[in-house]
Amino acid sequence: MAYEGSYIKISNITAINNKLSAELEYSEDISKFFYSKLFNVEYNEQIGDINESILTIPPLAAVITVAWATGADIYLESIDKTFFESLNKIKSIFMNWFPKFSFSTEYHIANYQTNKLNNEGYGILYSGGLDSLSSYIKYKEEKPSLISIWGADVPLDKTSFWDKVECAVNKLAEMDAVNSYFIKTNVREIMNENLLNEIYLDEGDMNWWMSVSHGLILTSLTVTLPIKNLIMASSLEGEILFPDGSDMFKLFDYSWADNKLIYDYGLTRHEKIKYLLKGNTQYYQFLRVCYAQFQDYNCGMCEKCLRTITGLLLEGIDPNKSNFKVKEGFLDLIKFYLENNLLLLQDEVLYWEDIQNNVPEKSDIEFFNWYKTFDFSDYNYQKNIKKQIALVYYYRKYRGFKYTVKLLKQRII
Ligand SMILES: [Zn+2]
Incomplete structure (x- = not known):
């Protein structure tokens, strides 16, 4: 279902100390898909000196799939050129995956900026699950920083549970002498995911978060971190059998600024136990x-x-x-x-x-x-x-x- 003349505007993007926030303005006709007009992310460290075209990536990633679905136009000041090109590739894949989306979005962007951040090293999106723990073990020689996101799979009101998660991540970071980054965001409280499921997904799809938005959102939240190569574990080994909100990364080289994603796939869930976890006894205690x-x-x-x-x-x-x-x-x-x-x-x-x-x-x-x-x-x-x-x-x-x-x-x- 397309909404003629609808729009989403991203403005007032600020990065103060460790907090990134942006205002979201949207036309009345699509307001039913939103619960909030404020997007925010909190990091456990200060955000470095990063320009607006990079800072816009997280709020844009948060709303872009809703724009594609509804056909809403996007208004913003400035965006990283490489990220925008990646978005276009994702869009062309999604056009095959989501037949109910409108895809009539037009962009009103004043400035497409080429960025060279000169970051170094590796980071990994890490939950402690079998997928990310196995990928961590696979890449551990690269000393990847552990990046854990609160507000993705663990809701923001589960404070004492998140304390436990942080504690375990810190223990692993200390054991292997790697960095740990903690990110807290309201991104899943902004959208009415249930309504989006209902109107835009087919019966065979899982849900908005799993099928459509999680890969783009989770990766975007890391763009302010000083990391060049971001590792994300796939939960599905090979051929794409159904739409999955991160499996589009199997089909092209996802990058932003001068950074890139390493989308780790190829082993089944059991093969990860057999070939990566087994024998690495010091990591058993981290499985969640x-x-x-x-x-x-x-x-x-x-x-x-x-x-x-x-x-x-x-x-x-x-x-x-x-x-x-x-x-x-x-x-x-x-x-x-x-x-x-x-x-x-x-x-x-x-x-x-x-x-x-x-x-x-x-x-x-x-x-x-x-x-x-x-x-x-x-x-x-x-x-x-x-x-x-x-x-x-x-x-x-x-x-x-x-x-x-x-x-x-x-x-x-
Ligand atoms: Zn269980």
């Missing part, structure tokens, strides 16, 4: 994969946690040394879940097949010999998310796996 809750580092109950634990066990890595609490009988529970069609949603099966593909001819663990022959083709996917939540609840409450299986048999089946 769970987004089902924001209290414990990993809940150990959601599908993603269960899948990761299963992968670790296959590779002989003790999950209890990787921020999980796993008791005896865990694999019996997984077997029970799978046999009763209780564990998976349809798009999660690929990850479980990935683990299955890595089971050797003969495993010392009996479960995996059974699992190797498990047939996912007639798996009855869980459509009812409430049922999954109920399972998690029972699991949480009673923890003991044997008891959970017994309980599930009595109450749910």
Whole structure:
């Protein structure tokens, strides 16, 4: 759906001490897609002497996908020329991915500036997840600075959880003598992502953040840091099967000013455990994969946690040394879940097949010999998310796996 004559104007961009902010003005007809007129980012260090054409990158990255979708024109003073060229490449990819977008945006920009920042070294977008931790291990000889962003996957009101995250990042930074940067932003509180999902995405897409905006936004928040090569881990190994808001970086060399992105992809999730994590025992303690809750580092109950634990066990890595609490009988529970069609949603099966593909001819663990022959083709996917939540609840409450299986048999089946 296109909005004729609509616009988004980015103005009053300031960088004072460690804070970057910009005002967003938009026409009335598209105001329903916005919650706020103020974009802000806070860094744990002072922002250096950086010109407006670079400082405009983060607020522009925040709103540009909404402009493409609605067809709103963009008004701003000055933009880095290389970044603008990158944006055009992303737009041409998105034109194939998002058929409901308007793409009639016109730009009213006074100045396209060529910048040479002469930065050096590496940085990595780091969450502690399997993807970014594996990429960090892969590139650790380059001593990449760890860049953690609060306000992306962890909401701004989860203060004590974020304290835990910061603490773990600082521990890793100290252990390996690398820098750590912490960024806090309201970027996800500006847009009505649910409404954008509803109007502009297809059923097969995940959501606005995952499918459209996260790659552009996360990378843009780092442009004020003194880093030349930014590493971002892909969560999907190779061929692009569906729109993913960072996988467009597989298709061209993303750059801004004289800096560039290294988009790290090629290994499946299980291969990352097998080839990068395994054996690097000092890094096990930093693994944080769970987004089902924001209290414990990993809940150990959601599908993603269960899948990761299963992968670790296959590779002989003790999950209890990787921020999980796993008791005896865990694999019996997984077997029970799978046999009763209780564990998976349809798009999660690929990850479980990935683990299955890595089971050797003969495993010392009996479960995996059974699992190797498990047939996912007639798996009855869980459509009812409430049922999954109920399972998690029972699991949480009673923890003991044997008891959970017994309980599930009595109450749910
Ligand atoms: Zn979890």
